[in-house]
Amino acid sequence: DIQLTQSPSTLPASVGDRVSITCRASESITMWLAWYQQKPGKAPNLLIYKASSLQSGVPSRFSGAGSGTEFTLTISSLQPDDFAAYYCQQYRTFPLTFGGGTKVEIK
Amino acid sequence: QVQLQESGPGLVKPSETLSLTCSVSGYSITTGYYWGWLRQTPVKGLEWLGSIFHSGTTYDNPSLKSRVSIPIDTSKNQFSLRLSHVTAADTAVYYCARIWGASGYVEFWGQGTPVTVSS
Numbered sequence: 001d002i003q004l005t006q007s008p009s010t011l012p013a014s015v016g017d018r019v020s021i022t023c024r025a026s027e028s029i030t031m032w033l034a035w036y037q038q039k040p041g042k043a044p045n046l047l048i049y050k051a052s053s054l055q056s057g058v059p060s061r062f063s064g065a066g067s068g069t070e071f072t073l074t075i076s077s078l079q080p081d082d083f084a085a086y087y088c089q090q091y092r093t094f095p096l097t098f099g100g101g102t103k104v105e106i107k
Numbered sequence: 108q109v110q111l112q113e114s115g116p117g118l119v120k121p122s123e124t125l126s127l128t129c130s131v132s133g134y135s136i137t138t139g140y141y142w143g144w145l146r147q148t149p150v151k152g153l154e155w156l157g158s159i160f161h162s163g164t165t166y167d168n169p170s171l172k173s174r175v176s177i178p179i180d181t182s183k184n185q186f187s188l189r190l191s192h193v194t195a196a197d198t199a200v201y202y203c204a205r206i207w208g209a210s211g212y213v214e215f216w217g218q219g220t221p222v223t224v225s226s
Contacts, residue, residue: 032210036213043202043218044216046212046213049212055214089153091208091211091212094166094168094210095168096210097155098152098153099152101153
C-alpha cells in the first residue's frame with residue numbers, strides 16, 4: 001500500500017496567516033492526489049484533486065501543488081471557517097489511502 | 108446536487124455481519140461513476156473499504172481479507188455494504204460516497220453513520 005505522511009499533525013495559526021500542509025507519499029503518485037477539509041461531526045469535503053485542481057465552489061485561497069512524492073496544500077489567508085482538519089488522499093492505485101491528517105487550530 | 112444518505116443498525120454484535128445501505132438522490136447511479144464505502148476511526152483515520160460500478164465491477168481493500176461485499180440495487184438507486192465477521196476493530200463512522208473514476212477521489216460524501224461492534 002502507498003503510505004501518506006502529513007506534517008505537521010497540528011498547526012496553530014491565526015486569522016490572516018498563510019499556512020501550508022505537506023503530504024509525502026511512500027512512492028511516486030504522479031499527480032493523483034486529493035485534499036479534503038473536515039469539520040467536527042461532519043463528512044470530509046473535497047478541496048483539491050489532481051494535486052492542484054480546485055474543486056468547484058471551493059474558495060480560491062486554497063491551492064495545491066506538487067508531484068511525485070511531495071505535495072502541499074496552502075491557504076493564502078486563513079479565515080475563521082478554515083479551522084478544521086485536512087487530509088490528503090492518493091488515488092494512483094488501489095487501495096486508496098489517506099494521510100493521517102493535520103488539524104489547523106487557533107493559536 | 109447529488110445527495111447520499113447512509114442507513115442501518117448502529118450496533119452490531121461481534122462475529123455478525125454489518126449491513127448498511129446508501130440511498131442516492133439527485134443522480135442515477137446507472138449514469139456513471141463509482142460508488143463506495145469508507146470509514147473513519149480515531150486510531151486508523153480514514154480508510155477506503157471498497158467501490159462498485161453500476162455494471163457490478165467492484166474493488167475492495169485487501170486489508171479487509173474479503174469480508175466486504177457491495178451489493179447494488181439500481182431499481183432503488185441504492186447500494187449497500189456488507190462487512191462480515193466483525194470485531195471491535197470495525198467500530199467506526201461509516202460513509203458512503205461517489206468516487207470519480209475506478210481509482211479516484213471522493214466527490215460527494217454521505218453524512219456518515221456511527222456503528223459500534225459490541226455484545
